[in-house]
Amino acid sequence: MEEELFPSTPGKVKIERAHTINRQLHRCFASTSTMFLWALFLIALTASYLSFQSFVDSSSRYLNASWGGMQWEKQIRESAAASRPGGMSVLVTGAAGFVGTHVSLALRRRGDGVVGLDNFNNYYDPSLKKARQAMLQSRGVFVVEGDINDTRLLARLFALVPFTHVMHLAAQAGVRYAIENPASYVHSNIAGLVTLLEVCKSADPQPAVVWASSSSVYGLNEKVPFSELDRTDRPASLYAATKKAGEEITHTYNHIYGLSTTGLRFFTVYGPWGRPDMAYFSFTRNILQGKPITVYRGKDSVDLARDFTYIDDIVKGCVASLDTAEKSTGSGGRKRGPAQYRIYNLGNTSPVTVPALVNILERHLKVKAKKKVVEMPGNGDVPFTHANISFAQAELGYKPTTNLEIGLKKFVKWYLSYYGYKPRSGGLAA
Numbered sequence: 524m525e526e527e528l529f530p531s532t533p534g535k536v537k538i539e540r541a542h543t544i545n546r547q548l549h550r551c552f553a554s555t556s557t558m559f560l561w562a563l564f565l566i567a568l569t570a571s572y573l574s575f576q577s578f579v580d581s582s583s584r585y586l587n588a589s590w591g592g593m594q595w596e597k598q599i600r601e602s603a604a605a606s607r608p609g610g611m612s613v614l615v616t617g618a619a620g621f622v623g624t625h626v627s628l629a630l631r632r633r634g635d636g637v638v639g640l641d642n643f644n645n646y647y648d649p650s651l652k653k654a655r656q657a658m659l660q661s662r663g664v665f666v667v668e669g670d671i672n673d674t675r676l677l678a679r680l681f682a683l684v685p686f687t688h689v690m691h692l693a694a695q696a697g698v699r700y701a702i703e704n705p706a707s708y709v710h711s712n713i714a715g716l717v718t719l720l721e722v723c724k725s726a727d728p729q730p731a732v733v734w735a736s737s738s739s740v741y742g743l744n745e746k747v748p749f750s751e752l753d754r755t756d757r758p759a760s761l762y763a764a765t766k767k768a769g770e771e772i773t774h775t776y777n778h779i780y781g782l783s784t785t786g787l788r789f790f791t792v793y794g795p796w797g798r799p800d801m802a803y804f805s806f807t808r809n810i811l812q813g814k815p816i817t818v819y820r821g822k823d824s825v826d827l828a829r830d831f832t833y834i835d836d837i838v839k840g841c842v843a844s845l846d847t848a849e850k851s852t853g854s855g856g857r858k859r860g861p862a863q864y865r866i867y868n869l870g871n872t873s874p875v876t877v878p879a880l881v882n883i884l885e886r887h888l889k890v891k892a893k894k895k896v897v898e899m900p901g902n903g904d905v906p907f908t909h910a911n912i913s914f915a916q917a918e919l920g921y922k923p924t925t926n927l928e929i930g931l932k933k934f935v936k937w938y939l940s941y942y943g944y945k946p947r948s949g950g951l952a953a
């Protein structure tokens with residue numbers, strides 16, 4: 524056997540060597556089996572540590588969870604209950620956001636049941652979101668703190684409430700921030716959307732879904748005004764690309780599962796309780812604080828322009844979309860027939876240049892802005908937007924009524940009452 528084991532070298536040496544090696548092998552085997560036992564022991568120790576850790580984690584997750592419990596469920600059920608006959612029961616995602624807050628209030632005011640969902644992230648000052656949440660709470664709208672990527676939470680909400688509609692407004696917004704944090708757009712606008720649609724398609728009954736797309740999907744389109752029939756395959760920013768992807772993802776769920784979906788292409792929405800990252804808002808803050816504002820200018824010194832749309836007009840478009848949304852045709856993940864798929868522009872149809880926006884703000888604030896005019900950086904911006912709203916007009920009865928002058932006046936009034944900023948001395952001369 525030794526020969527078989529060590530067949531190569533002749534003579535005694537061979538045997539001696541074989542014995543020596545044999546002894547070494549025994550020692551080695553003995554130490555290997557000890558090591559093996561030690562390894563087993565260590566593995567067992569690690570495994571029990573890990574399972575203990577995960578027990579601790581899950582119990583602390585349970586104990587610290589911002590959702591769950593009987594009181595929580597009661598609040599959800601009460602908030603979801605409509606107070607008018609035939610009222611809807613709507614899950615509003617991004618409810619502590621700008622558009623989400625206004626839509627939730629409008630629905631509640633007319634007697635629909637509304638449950639909000641928001642992750643209160645810090646893309647902009649979360650205290651503004653908390654203030655909106657408090658306002659919603661005082662009007663009977665409960666906002667759950669959670670993320671649209673949380674399947675368990677979404678499933679729990681649908682298990683508690685047979686939502687008739689989902690108004691999906693949670694998103695990573697902002698065109699230029701996509702350069703800094705691309706992953707956040709994929710997380711919210713793609714992964715989050717898919718997670719939500721997965722839960723919606725499995726729900727029984729399936730809700731009808733109305734959600735926020737964006738005017739930015741028109742990207743490099745130069746044909747004005749922008750029509751839903753125009754090309755949208757040349758996005759200028761990752762933000763736009765994720766919104767365009769959303770239009771295609773919702774189409775897939777519509778096609779496979781019979782989910783009724785309506786995508787709304789919002790055109791630069793502004794107004795009270797707005798988003799601090801947007802130009803009209805940050806300009807107001809800087810003007811009042813005497814800080815300079817940066818005004819971008821397009822190629823050949825052409826002013827940039829936006830089809831700024833007032834929040835109340837947008838809310839009417841959202842509510843009309845919910846009211847005209849047909850029921851989803853599937854149930855429990857199975858399609859039973861073709862379902863409605865719609866895309867609408869919700870704009871104002873009258874673009875205003877950025878310098879004109881600044882002029883209006885200066886007048887309302889009675890303070891002259893310190894303008895720094897620079898060429899538009901190549902970071903996803905488009906030179907202009909202009910909505911054709913004929914489809915929304917015909918099918919939703921959508922008709923914007925607030926121009927930028929009036930809308931900004933309302934915004935400034937809210938801004939001053941909310942932040943209480945006093946204009947600095949040396950106000951507007953003229």
Ligand SMILES: O=C(O)[C@H]1O[C@H](OP(=O)(O)OP(=O)(O)OC[C@H]2O[C@@H](n3ccc(=O)[nH]c3=O)[C@H](O)[C@@H]2O)[C@H](O)[C@@H](O)[C@@H]1O
Nearest residue numbers: 696697698737738739789790791801802817818819827904
């Ligand atoms: O309509 C839309 O789809 C989009 O509208 C806005 O995007 P944007 O139009 O870029 O709005 P602002 O960030 O408020 O910018 C408005 C205009 O002011 C300009 N601007 C912005 C910031 C700045 O410091 N200076 C400046 O001149 C921009 O170039 C743009 O022309 C929103 O931020 C997006 O979330 C939304 O999807």
